[in-house]
Amino acid sequence: GAGVxxxxxxxxxxxxxxxxxxxxxxxxxxxxxxxRQSLGQGLEFLIYFQxxxxxxxxxxxxxxFSAERTGGSVxxxxxxxxxxxxxxxxxxASSFIAGGETQYFGPGTRLLVL
Amino acid sequence: xxxxxxxPQALSIQEGENATMNCSYKTSIxxxxxxxQNSGRGLVHLILIRSNERExxxxxxxxxxxxxxxxxxxxxxxxxxxxxxxxxxxxxTGGFKTIFGAGTRLFVKA
Numbered sequence: 001g002a003g004v005x006x007x008x009x010x011x012x013x014x015x016x017x018x019x020x021x022x023x024x025x026x027x028x029x030x031x032x033x034x035x036r037q038s039l040g041q042g043l044e045f046l047i048y049f050q051x052x053x054x055x056x057x058x059x060x061x062x063x064x065f066s067a068e069r070t071g072g073s074v075x076x077x078x079x080x081x082x083x084x085x086x087x088x089x090x091x092x093a094s095s096f097i098a099g100g101e102t103q104y105f106g107p108g109t110r111l112l113v114l
Numbered sequence: 115x116x117x118x119x120x121x122p123q124a125l126s127i128q129e130g131e132n133a134t135m136n137c138s139y140k141t142s143i144x145x146x147x148x149x150x151q152n153s154g155r156g157l158v159h160l161i162l163i164r165s166n167e168r169e170x171x172x173x174x175x176x177x178x179x180x181x182x183x184x185x186x187x188x189x190x191x192x193x194x195x196x197x198x199x200x201x202x203x204x205x206x207t208g209g210f211k212t213i214f215g216a217g218t219r220l221f222v223k224a
Contacts, residue, residue, distance in 0.1 A: 004156070035214075041216060042215055042216035042217055043157075048211070055210070056211075089155070098210040099206065099208070099210045099211075100144055100145050100206035100208075100212060102147065102162060103157075104159070105156035107155045107156045
């Protein structure tokens, strides 16, 4: 079956613009995670969904960041009024259930804010 | 230090040699996973080892877990150029979150 897909692959935007990043998880996976990875760094946890609910949003860096998931499937991560420090690779992963299970990652969206 | 730190940060070896990477963590875990990342893109799951396990194998990969020392090691035997990647350990202490370390960058010279 298909793996996790993310779009766009690359996004270049100007400072102050809003961007939307999309993640299509593996069908049947109830848990979905968003991470951010700056160049040469580890993964920074942003938010996770169990179904359509996001029980913990404390990893979101600021109130410019928001995420939603609909139908227990597709998720979008929205960054409003982008800043240069938002430049990073945004990775999405899904797993059968949340908590300690193998996570299957998408290829990521590389965001560059000019 | 944070939960899940890999050591060394970078490793360069010749093709055919073995590569060993270590992961140390601070709090008790339920399981520990190793992932590989090529070219800064998506991570690929390698092995999951549970807290009551001490060693697991998968092909050329061998993972050990020492809960008394709160550490794990990943051994890649007979390395190949295709093994060049970053390797991350990820620890699960319960709840929903799996915490990833900063990674070890492995470079295998042909």
